[in-house]
Amino acid sequence: MNMMMIFAEDFISGSDNLIKICDDRRLTHLHKVLKVKVGKVCQAGLLNGKIGTAEVLEIGENEIIMRTQLDNEAPPKLPLTLVIAMQRPNTVKKIIHSAISVGVKKIIFIGCFKVEKSYWDSSVLQSESLAYEQLLALEQCVDTCEIEIEFCRYFKDFLSNILPRLAENSQLLLAHPDKEENFSKFIDEERESVLFMGPEGGFTDYEVNMLKEAGAKQLSLGRRILRTEFAFTALAGRFLR
Amino acid sequence: MNMMMIFAEDFISGSDNLIKICDDRRLTHLHKVLKVKVGKVCQAGLLNGKIGTAEVLEIGENEIIMRTQLDNEAPPKLPLTLVIAMQRPNTVKKIIHSAISVGVKKIIFIGCFKVEKSYWDSSVLQSESLAYEQLLALEQCVDTCEIEIEFCRYFKDFLSNILPRLAENSQLLLAHPDKEENFSKFIDEERESVLFMGPEGGFTDYEVNMLKEAGAKQLSLGRRILRTEFAFTALAGRFLR
Structure with a gap:
């Protein structure tokens, strides 16, 4: 610490x-x-x-x-919300650690087609465990302010209940490796932003289309496949100041 | 893999x-x-x-x-060399993994004042071990091309033998948390670049001055303290395309 x-x-x-x-x-x-x-x-x-x-x-x-x-005062949070497909328990911990370290203001774990159902039963998702992971990350990065960590198990519920609210005031950025575009061109680092990241194996075409219909711009990190926590950090690094 | x-x-x-x-x-x-x-x-x-x-x-x-x-063809490497103070063995592995994953073209581990001497005796630094870590990272990120991993135990030797050659054709970027500057302003992502990262506890004032005299621009990631591998990835993310 x-x-x-x-x-x-x-x-x-x-x-x-x-x-x-x-x-x-x-x-x-x-x-x-x-x-x-x-x-x-x-x-x-x-x-x-x-x-x-x-x-x-x-x-x-x-x-x-x-x-x-x-x-x-504690350092300000970044204008960044992370919406990420539920991951295997160890990756959930790494994501919480890296997201809190760089200063995101909120994390929402969502369900989608390629998420293994068993991930939702992990003890890592219990509130004491989440609070403990937050605490370790905050002590590491020298911040005191806890963030909200939300869960939405069904992609359909996410689309109808959460996405419209997120889309209202934010630029929506979809990290999805299909496209050979330089992601940096699209990002306005000053704006309130939501970053979507898929599960191992990626979002399905349907999921990608739904996110794009809501206004998400697709970004690519290039041909290399990065571990989820590194891909997140590489993207979140754009917002650090 | x-x-x-x-x-x-x-x-x-x-x-x-x-x-x-x-x-x-x-x-x-x-x-x-x-x-x-x-x-x-x-x-x-x-x-x-x-x-x-x-x-x-x-x-x-x-x-x-x-x-x-x-x-x-394998994906191209980034125009980025990482020069990093020697780290504890586990962090060396993480740095090799994250640096190779994002595609740096070379890593140089250097000695400096705050590096613990025992780190240089780690079995991780043996060539078979390095090759194995490279292999795992390459298989993860879908690349085939090994990079050079160099070691220079004495900062003085680094200054006189290696730094002048690096400084010839590259922009030199020093990640050092003293300054509250937005690092993004300085970086020209198209240019051949060398990124310097210090040990736990940071470079000494003398070391910072020597790197600056050679032309390094000091960058900050803000007030938050990131683990070495995340700080590196956040910075290297600027060069991904």
């Missing part, structure tokens, strides 16, 4: 800047990785709040007392 | 299109993942040669005979 996340319940009652860390995960990091001593100052941020530092005041057997000073 | 790599020694003697696959790695893939039967056609490519298909003709107990038809 490049920043330690702190939570409202870490604050010692009656204090607005003293916290007590007593969970294994963070204690282990403070002891084993940062090897903290009294006086050590670490980067810290309050979940969905500000970012700053935490200084070690006392090291107890099962707790560390720290004084926080949180003055900076 | 999205393409099975074949090697000159796979060809049955006297034939220019019949191959015999008898190594565990590819046999396992053909049997377990592709579940091939006679007549099945797979994507295949000859190492450092052309890309096409291989059709299953015979399935023996410990071998599979296939007929190849290799008509297409």
Whole structure:
């Protein structure tokens, strides 16, 4: 972690800047990785709040007392929503990590023809697991603000309930390897954008047509086949500033 | 693998299109993942040669005979060389994978102040290991052409022996998070380019100055801290076409 996340319940009652860390995960990091001593100052941020530092005041057997000073806003999110076909569990984790790291404002996992049904039963999709993956990604990229991760199991429901709302104010970008076009030509990096990415094996022609009818422009990353998380990062990189 | 790599020694003697696959790695893939039967056609490519298909003709107990038809050129490489500080072994693998996948033409791992000396002893750097990582990446991204992976242990040697040659014909781009500049402004994606990336903890001021004196322009990915392989992919994505 490049920043330690702190939570409202870490604050010692009656204090607005003293916290007590007593969970294994963070204690282990403070002891084993940062090897903290009294006086050590670490980067810290309050979940969905500000970012700053935490200084070690006392090291107890099962707790560390720290004084926080949180003055900076979290970095702004990119004007980018990722709509991606449900992936195998390990790839879901990688996608969440890379999408949150670069700063997307929302991820929607959708069903479509080539998504294996069993993916929807993965324990990775449980809310505690999602929250934990978010936490790791936020601590890595030094951000505190959680994003919405939404699921829509049926492509038909996505088309009728979610897509029209997305299409209203955003440019729609469809990453689909059929076309030998340089994707960079189409992208207006300043605009609110939605990026669609397909499953392993790609969207079907029907799905591609439906997305295009809604206004999506088809982009290609060229002839090379990139792993989903790399293809996403290569595209999202256009929006970084 | 999205393409099975074949090697000159796979060809049955006297034939220019019949191959015999008898190594565990590819046999396992053909049997377990592709579940091939006679007549099945797979994507295949000859190492450092052309890309096409291989059709299953015979399935023996410990071998599979296939007929190849290799008509297409490998995809062109990007006009991009990656010069990156030596990383921990797992990150080296990820960097090789992502750099080869996007199509860089060369990777140079260099030493600098904040590189841990032990990284240079990693077994990942042995030539068989490097060749294997390349192979996996090429099979994933559907390319056949190996690239040069070079090592220069001392920053001083890099400055005097390698950098001047790189600087001659290329724009030099330094990914370094100190500056709050939008990196996209500087990049001319059509030009032959060299991208410098630092170690965990970054290049020192001295190192940054030396690279800038050689003509490198400093780019930032913004306030977020990305894992090395994602930062690389976000930057390399600019060059994809």
